[in-house]
Amino acid sequence: MSPVRIKRRYIILVVGVGLIILFAVTQFRCYESSDDTNYDILKFERELIARNFLIELLNDIDTKDDSYNSDVIELIDRVTQWNVNHDIMRQIIFVGGVPRSGTTLMRVLLDAHKNISCGQETRIIPRILKMISQWNKSSKEVQRLDEASLDENAINRVMGVMFMQIFREQSEGTPEHFCNKDPFNLAHIHDLENIFPNAKFILMIRDGRAVTHSITTRGVTISGVDIRSEEKVLGFWNSACENMIRECSYINHKYAHPHCLEVFYEKLISDTERELKRVFTFLDITWDNRILHHEQLVDNGGIKLSKLEPSSKQVSKAIYNESLYKWRSELSPRFLVKAHESAPLLARLGYT
Numbered sequence: 001m002s003p004v005r006i007k008r009r010y011i012i013l014v015v016g017v018g019l020i021i022l023f024a025v026t027q028f029r030c031y032e033s034s035d036d037t038n039y040d041i042l043k044f045e046r047e048l049i050a051r052n053f054l055i056e057l058l059n060d061i062d063t064k065d066d067s068y069n070s071d072v073i074e075l076i077d078r079v080t081q082w083n084v085n086h087d088i089m090r091q092i093i094f095v096g097g098v099p100r101s102g103t104t105l106m107r108v109l110l111d112a113h114k115n116i117s118c119g120q121e122t123r124i125i126p127r128i129l130k131m132i133s134q135w136n137k138s139s140k141e142v143q144r145l146d147e148a149s150l151d152e153n154a155i156n157r158v159m160g161v162m163f164m165q166i167f168r169e170q171s172e173g174t175p176e177h178f179c180n181k182d183p184f185n186l187a188h189i190h191d192l193e194n195i196f197p198n199a200k201f202i203l204m205i206r207d208g209r210a211v212t213h214s215i216t217t218r219g220v221t222i223s224g225v226d227i228r229s230e231e232k233v234l235g236f237w238n239s240a241c242e243n244m245i246r247e248c249s250y251i252n253h254k255y256a257h258p259h260c261l262e263v264f265y266e267k268l269i270s271d272t273e274r275e276l277k278r279v280f281t282f283l284d285i286t287w288d289n290r291i292l293h294h295e296q297l298v299d300n301g302g303i304k305l306s307k308l309e310p311s312s313k314q315v316s317k318a319i320y321n322e323s324l325y326k327w328r329s330e331l332s333p334r335f336l337v338k339a340h341e342s343a344p345l346l347a348r349l350g351y352t
Contacts, residue, residue: 088160092167092196093118093179093283096186097204098240099222100214102265104311105319106204107181109276111303112294115285118179119170120306125163125180129188132159136191156195163195172302177285187240189247189260199259200283203248206265207351208237208343209336213327220310230335231342238343258282264349269321293318 093110095118097103111118132155135141145151167178185192186203193199212233214220221227225236248260261282268275273292280287290297295318297303305312328336340346 087164089198092199094185095181095202096183098211098237099183100211101204101206103181103183103204105315108294108303108315109291110179112291112297113288115176116179117171117175121182122166126182126184129191132191160195186244189251201260203244203262205262208234208346209339210327211237213331218310234343238345242345269324272319
C-alpha cells in the first residue's frame with residue numbers, strides 16, 4: 001500500500017476517534033444536572049474544545065494534501081452543527097389562541113409535567129414571527145434577503161437557534177420537552193412549522209362573548225383594538241380566532257397525523273382530566289398525575305408565573321368553574337342580542 005493511502009487512512013482513523021469524542025461530550029449533556037452551571041456556555045465550550053482538538057490532531061499529521069485537510073475540516077464543522085440540527089428537529093410544543101382563552105392555564109398545566117418546561121410569555125417571539133411574515137409577503141424584501149445570502153432556510157435556521165436559546169433561558173435543567181406560550185404565535189403556524197418541522201400546536205378556543213367580557217372588564221390591552229367597545233373586541237376575536245383555526249387546519253391537512261389540537265376552554269374547565277388526557281395523547285407524552293394538582297407546584301414547586309400576566313393570579317389556584325358563565329349576566333343585553341350577527345364564528349363553533 002502506498003504511503004499516501006496509509007497516511008489518509010491514518011487521518012480517517014484519527015478523525016473518527018475525534019468524532020467519537022465530540023459526540024461523547026455533546027450527546028450525554030442531557031444527563032447532566034447542575035444548578036450553578038450555565039448549561040449552554042458549557043455545551044458551547046465543550047464543542048469548541050472538541051473541534052479544536054480534532055484540528056490540532058490533523059495539523060500534527062504531516063500531509064501536504066491541503067485539499068484533503070480542507071475536506072476533513074469541513075466534515076468536522078458539519079458534525080459540530082449536529083446539536084443545532086437536533087434542536088430544530090425536536091418536538092416543540094406551542095400553546096396559543098386569542099388572549100383570555102385559557103392559554104396561560106394550559107401552559108401551567110403542561111408545566112406541571114415533570115418532563116415539560118413551558119415558561120412565561122416571551123412577547124418577543126410573536127413579534128419576530130410577524131416580522132418574518134411581513135418579509136415573506138414582500139417579493140422585493142425576499143429578493144433583498146436572497147441577495148444578502150439570507151434565503152428562507154438560512155433565516156429559519158437562525159430563528160430556530162435563537163428561539164431554542166430563549167426556551168433554555170426560561171427553563172431549569174435539561175427538560176425532555178420544551179414548550180412556549182405566546183397567544184399570537186398560533187397565527188403564524190406556517191412560519192413556526194418551517195422553523196420546527198416536528199412542532200405540535202395547541203389552540204385554545206373560548207366563547208367570544210366570554211373573551212370579550214374578560215378583556216373589557218380586566219383592561220387587557222391589545223394593539224389596534226379598542227377594548228372599551230364590546231362590539232370591536234368581539235369582532236377582533238372573530239377574525240383572530242378564525243385565522244388561527246385556519247392555520248391549525250392547514251398544518252393538520254399537511255401531515256398524516258394531526259400536528260395541531262383545538263382545545264375548548266369550557267370543556268377543559270368542566271371535564272379537566274378527560275381533556276388533558278386527550279392533550280397528552282395528542283402530544284404522545286406519558287401522563288403525569290401531578291398535572292391535576294398544578295396549584296401545588298406554583299413557584300416553589302417549579303412553575304413560575306409572571307407578575308405582569310393578567311391570568312397569573314387565577315391559574316395559581318385549583319381549577320374552578322364558578323365564573324365560567326359570569327359574562328352572561330354582566331354583558332349588556334343589547335350586545336348579547338347582536339353577538340351572533342357580529343361574530344358568525346360563534347355559531348360555527350357551537351356557541352349558542
